[in-house]
Amino acid sequence: VPPVKLVDVARAAGVHPGTASRALNPETAGQVNSDTRRRIVRVAKDLGYVPNALARGLRTSRSYVVAMVVPDITNPLFPPMVRAAEQVLSEAGYTLVLTDTDNDDDTERRQLERLRAGGTDGFIMATARWDDPQLDALATSKVPTVLVNRNTGTHRLPYIGGDERTGMRLAVEHLAALGHTQVVYLSGPHDTSTGRERSAAFRQAIRTYTEVAGAEVARKLLVSRQEFTAIVAGNDLIAMGVLSVLAEHGIKCPTEVSVIGFNDMTMVNRLTPPLTTVRLPLERIGHLAARTLLAELESGPQDAGAIQTLLGVELMVRGTTAPAPK
Amino acid sequence: VPPVKLVDVARAAGVHPGTASRALNPETAGQVNSDTRRRIVRVAKDLGYVPNALARGLRTSRSYVVAMVVPDITNPLFPPMVRAAEQVLSEAGYTLVLTDTDNDDDTERRQLERLRAGGTDGFIMATARWDDPQLDALATSKVPTVLVNRNTGTHRLPYIGGDERTGMRLAVEHLAALGHTQVVYLSGPHDTSTGRERSAAFRQAIRTYTEVAGAEVARKLLVSRQEFTAIVAGNDLIAMGVLSVLAEHGIKCPTEVSVIGFNDMTMVNRLTPPLTTVRLPLERIGHLAARTLLAELESGPQDAGAIQTLLGVELMVRGTTAPAPK
DNA sequence: GTGAAAGCGCTAACAC
DNA sequence: GTGTTAGCGCTTTCAC
Numbered sequence: 188v189p190p191v192k193l194v195d196v197a198r199a200a201g202v203h204p205g206t207a208s209r210a211l212n213p214e215t216a217g218q219v220n221s222d223t224r225r226r227i228v229r230v231a232k233d234l235g236y237v238p239n240a241l242a243r244g245l246r247t248s249r250s251y252v253v254a255m256v257v258p259d260i261t262n263p264l265f266p267p268m269v270r271a272a273e274q275v276l277s278e279a280g281y282t283l284v285l286t287d288t289d290n291d292d293d294t295e296r297r298q299l300e301r302l303r304a305g306g307t308d309g310f311i312m313a314t315a316r317w318d319d320p321q322l323d324a325l326a327t328s329k330v331p332t333v334l335v336n337r338n339t340g341t342h343r344l345p346y347i348g349g350d351e352r353t354g355m356r357l358a359v360e361h362l363a364a365l366g367h368t369q370v371v372y373l374s375g376p377h378d379t380s381t382g383r384e385r386s387a388a389f390r391q392a393i394r395t396y397t398e399v400a401g402a403e404v405a406r407k408l409l410v411s412r413q414e415f416t417a418i419v420a421g422n423d424l425i426a427m428g429v430l431s432v433l434a435e436h437g438i439k440c441p442t443e444v445s446v447i448g449f450n451d452m453t454m455v456n457r458l459t460p461p462l463t464t465v466r467l468p469l470e471r472i473g474h475l476a477a478r479t480l481l482a483e484l485e486s487g488p489q490d491a492g493a494i495q496t497l498l499g500v501e502l503m504v505r506g507t508t509a510p511a512p513k
Numbered sequence: 514v515p516p517v518k519l520v521d522v523a524r525a526a527g528v529h530p531g532t533a534s535r536a537l538n539p540e541t542a543g544q545v546n547s548d549t550r551r552r553i554v555r556v557a558k559d560l561g562y563v564p565n566a567l568a569r570g571l572r573t574s575r576s577y578v579v580a581m582v583v584p585d586i587t588n589p590l591f592p593p594m595v596r597a598a599e600q601v602l603s604e605a606g607y608t609l610v611l612t613d614t615d616n617d618d619d620t621e622r623r624q625l626e627r628l629r630a631g632g633t634d635g636f637i638m639a640t641a642r643w644d645d646p647q648l649d650a651l652a653t654s655k656v657p658t659v660l661v662n663r664n665t666g667t668h669r670l671p672y673i674g675g676d677e678r679t680g681m682r683l684a685v686e687h688l689a690a691l692g693h694t695q696v697v698y699l700s701g702p703h704d705t706s707t708g709r710e711r712s713a714a715f716r717q718a719i720r721t722y723t724e725v726a727g728a729e730v731a732r733k734l735l736v737s738r739q740e741f742t743a744i745v746a747g748n749d750l751i752a753m754g755v756l757s758v759l760a761e762h763g764i765k766c767p768t769e770v771s772v773i774g775f776n777d778m779t780m781v782n783r784l785t786p787p788l789t790t791v792r793l794p795l796e797r798i799g800h801l802a803a804r805t806l807l808a809e810l811e812s813g814p815q816d817a818g819a820i821q822t823l824l825g826v827e828l829m830v831r832g833t834t835a836p837a838p839k
Numbered sequence: 840g841t842g843a844a845a846g847c848g849c850t851a852a853c854a855c
Numbered sequence: 856g857t858g859t860t861a862g863c864g865c866t867t868t869c870a871c
Contacts, residue, residue: 192864203842208866215866220840240631241576242864244567245847252610252631260596263779266587270613277612277620282627285611286603287596294603301608305566305578427783452780453589457753459785518848529858534850541850546856568848571863 191234200230207231211238250306253480254284256295257313263453264469265313268335271473272311279481281308288314295321303330309480315339331483335476338495345483345494347476349467351449354500358419358447358465361502365509367417367445373404373429374421401428409436416444416510423448423455426462445507461505468498517560526556533557537564576632579806580610582621583639589779590795591639594661597799598637605807607634614640621647629656635806641665657809661802664821671809671820673802675793677775680826684745684773684791687828691835693743693771699730699755700747727754735762742770742836749774749781752788771833787831794824 197207202223209215210227219227230236244250253276257265273283284302288295295314299321302310309331315322317340325332326343334346362370401420405428408415420426426448430440438444440460448455451466475496482489523533528549535541536553545553556562570576579602583591599609610628614621621640625647628636635657641648643666651658652669660672688696727746731754734741746752752774756766764770766786774781777792801822808815 193866194864204864205843205866206841209841212866218840223840237626237630239571239864240627241567241571242847243866245565245571245849246864246866248847250567260586261589261592261779263587263589266592269611270586270615273611273613274615277624280627282610282631283612284608285595285599286609287599289596289600298603300563301566301606304563305608454778454780454783457780457784519850520848530848531850531859532857535857538850544856549856565848568863569850571865572848572850574863 190239191236193236193238196227196231196234196236199234200227202227211236244306248306250308251280252282252284252305252307253309253311253477253484254286254302254307255311255313256286256288256298258288258290260285260287264336264450264467267469268313268473268476271470272477275474275477275481281481281484292321299325309333309484311335311476311480312344313337329488331480331488333476333480333483333494335472342495345479345489345496347472347479347494347496347498349469349472349500350497351465351467351500353497354449354465354467354502355419357500357502358449358463361463361504361507362417362419362445362447365445365507367510369415370417370419371408371413371415372419372421373401373408373425397422398424398428401425402432403428405429405432417446417507418444419447421449423450423452423462423464426464427455427458430458430460430462441506441508442511445510447507451503456503456505458506463505463507464503466501466503468500471498516565517562519562519564522553522557522560522562525560526553528553537562570632574632576634577606578608578610578631578633579635579637579803579810580612580628580633581637581639582612582614582624584614584616586611586613590662590776590793593795594639594799594802597796598803601800601803601807607807607810618647625651635659635810637661637802637806638670639663655814657806657814659802659806659809659820661798668821671805671815671822673798673805673820673822673824675795675798675826676823677791677793677826679823680775680791680793680828681745683826683828684775684789687789687830687833688743688745688771688773691771691833693836695741696743696745697734697739697741698745698747699727699734699751723748724750724754727751728758729754731755731758735764743772743833744770745773745775747775749776749778749788749790752790753781753784756784756786756788767832767834768837771836773833777829782829782831784832789831789833790829792827792829794826797824 193207194204197204200207206219207227210219210224211231216224255269255272269285276283286298288298310325311333313336315334315337319339322339322344332344334344336348338346338348359370401424418429420429426446429446433440433444440446448462448464451464455462455464479494519533520530523530526533532545533553536545536550537557542550581595581598595611602609612624614624636651637659638648639662641660641663645665648665648670658670660670662674664672664674685696727750744755746755752772755772759766759770766772774788774790777790781788781790805820
């Protein structure tokens with residue numbers, strides 16, 4: 188079955204293609220006599236007319252495509268955001284393209300280039316680095332773009348994220364309230380930049396790495412004989428590394444040491460002991476990012492850079508107790 | 514900066530747009546004098562020429578877009594497949610569109626319609642039902658399509674999946690080898706079809722539901738006083754539901770009852786006790802699905818329907834032991 | 840309120 | 856080997 192085109196509809200309805208176009212387009216439907224319009228709409232439906240998005244895009248230079256760029260979709264942080272964003276965009280008639288950069292700059296650059304060539308209307312970027320030329324390029328070229336999850340240093344683009352600072356505060360206050368006075372913070376490795384050669388292997392290993400890193404730091408901590416009754420980890424994986432090492436050394440959690448993670452990854456509530464952790468509102472972030480982008484798409488730049496939204500986080504209290512009496 | 518077009522390149526290189534087009538297109542580059550071609554390529558690069566995919570697509574009726582349709586991207590089964598597929602497709606110059614149908618027929622139909630209107634070149638479908646009109650439509654209209662994860666009854670389309678049957682056999686043989694003679698299989702609810710009204714709520718709950726379902730069935734099992742020393746669950750979530758109920762009843766795992774899951778979801782190895790489960794080669798499935806689709810895209814139908822590939826699965830032995838002596 | 844006509848940027852016959 | 860021409864399907868000025 189060759190697809191039915193606008194001309195076909197027009198012919199069948201006995202009108203000019205231009206009129207059919209106007210009738211079928213919500214924006215311009217008012218310009219057409221309501222009887223004619225009804226007839227056209229009817230015929231279109233009967234014939235099963237579906238507009239050719241390519242042709243339309245070529246003419247209007249709008250593709251109704253939005254791309255979401257994530258570093259690694261297997262990281263459980265992202266699927267809920269992706270899903271939420273897609274829901275909103277899809278309802279608004281947009282198609283979401285997902286790209287996984289595999290944590291690689293070059294890949295990201297190539298992907299972005301291809302997407303922009305394809306006429307992508309806007310971007311939701313979850314790959315921001317503090318200093319990020321790609322994002323500068325996007326900002327400069329005025330392609331509607333919203334940042335999620337991570338922000339850049341320049342703050343030139345709208346950003347939607349979880350309020351991590353408050354999350355940390357909640358964690359610490361919780362421990363303090365329990366009576367902990369010696370709390371250690373383990374951030375894991377900071378230098379995620381890597382040489383070109385080992386980068387591929389590294390990218391594969393990045394998630395394990397952080398868990399391993401947590402274990403390593405915890406080990407050093409134990410060796411250093413520093414006094415502590417609680418540990419706050421930079422993320423759940425690090426926390427899990429810590430838990431392993433503590434278990435390895437026969438240190439009981441949470442009776443001897445309380446541990447807090449970050450992110451509330453799927454299933455961390457099923458760990459033994461369950462992990463207290465900070466939950467980010469991932470769906471809300473996805474929704475809001477999509478809405479923010481839509482606003483730019485439909486109504487132009489929205490007070491650029493002013494949109495720096497931090498959504499509330501939640502401390503999931505599960506495996507923390509007061510420190511053991513001396 | 515207004516984007517540089519093919520005409521601009523042609524003008525700058527002192528040739529006709531047609532020639533520039535040929536020179537820049539790998540397929541037809543041979544038709545152009547190599548000196549001229551080099552000059553054109555040079556100019557194109559200097560000017561930062563990026564072809565307009567919309568215009569090209571309109572002309573060639575190929576969009577270089579492939580869509581992957583999944584029921585729920587937050588189900589950890591899918592991200593590895595999506596990621597793997599995207600890698601392959603992206604290398605071949607294709608863009609991957611991800612759509613999450615939210616386990617909903619209507620949504621799926623709408624999405625498919627829009628995607629097809631957008632000129633999507635091919636589909637990777639992870640949402641197949643045994644009896645699936647959408648897929649029949651795709652098959653009939655000869656849109657290149659590959660099925661993953663779930664197959665249809667008709668087998669009219671290429672399918673790539675894990676060898677679940679062997680997985681189950683491995684699980685059972687493993688238990689048998691350990692000496693189990695009373696093994697129960699819990700499949701969870703079969704009737705995932707639902708009335709329209711409660712479907713939205715249901716879809717939200719579907720994952721929990723299966724876990725809850727596992728718990729419920731396990732509870733019934735205990736009440737029935739049936740003798741068993743091992744349980745094989747239809748998936749990891751059901752297995753987790755089972756584990757909870759057993760723990761609730763003070764039944765020790767694996768000493769009193771061994772449990773086996775299916776899927777090797779992220780983190781199930783961190784459960785206590787760790788869960789023995791069957792691991793599907795998700796990345797390989799994604800890769801192969803993409804390759805299969807590419808083959809169709811580039812070289813036409815590949816012995817349609819004959820491609821029904823089951824990739825090897827692996828039993829991750831973690832939390833199973835011999836049954837306790839009577 | 841509707842028809843006419845031009846053109847978005849590109850490629851593929853067809854000439855020469 | 857390269858220029859010419861036409862047209863993919865749609866929208867949008869401009870007439871009337």
